[in-house]
Amino acid sequence: MVSQVNSRFAQELRVYNAAVSANTQLESVPIGRVLEMFKVVNTTANAVTINIGTSATGDQLVSGLVIGANAVETVNVGAMYSLSVAKDIYISSAAWNAAVLKVEYNCAKLTMT
Numbered sequence: 057m058v059s060q061v062n063s064r065f066a067q068e069l070r071v072y073n074a075a076v077s078a079n080t081q082l083e084s085v086p087i088g089r090v091l092e093m094f095k096v097v098n099t100t101a102n103a104v105t106i107n108i109g110t111s112a113t114g115d116q117l118v119s120g121l122v123i124g125a126n127a128v129e130t131v132n133v134g135a136m137y138s139l140s141v142a143k144d145i146y147i148s149s150a151a152w153n154a155a156v157l158k159v160e161y162n163c164a165k166l167t168m169t
Contacts, residue, residue: 068163075099076147076157079113084142089163091135091145094118097158101125104155106147110137113148123157133161 070083085091094108094117103124107115108131118131137143147159 068165070161070163076159077152077155079148080146081112082108082145082147082159082161084144085137085163086165087142088139089136089165091117091133091137091143092162092164093130093132095128095130095160096121096123097128097160098123098126099156099158100154102153102155103127104149104151104153104157106149106157108145108147110143110145112146114146117145123155 068086068089074080076082096106098104103122105120105122106118107113107120108118109116117133117135121129121131123129145161147157149155
């Protein structure tokens with residue numbers, strides 16, 4: 057889904073469709089996009105603390121976010137990576153506690169008008 061926010065940014069919602077229950081690579085932030093925010097939904101009654109980063113167990117974007125049982129958390133990020141290379145994004149936890157998450161994130165593409 058892409059909607060025009062203003063004359064300089066076009067917003068995109070990206071959904072990682074697989075259930076996340078272990079350290080994994082999400083999707084890549086597309087070339088030239090600003091990563092704006094994450095929404096994480098815990099679909100279980102098991103709390104978990106997660107990190108989101110640009111390396112397999114990194115926390116460059118989100119560090120130590122507690123996702124409570126059956127909770128929804130959002131985090132603003134505001135990071136831009138490259139105009140020529142997509143950037144891989146990873147989610148990790150030291151102890152998944154049988155939690156299962158759904159992850160969405162928003163990107164915005166700068167449009168030169």
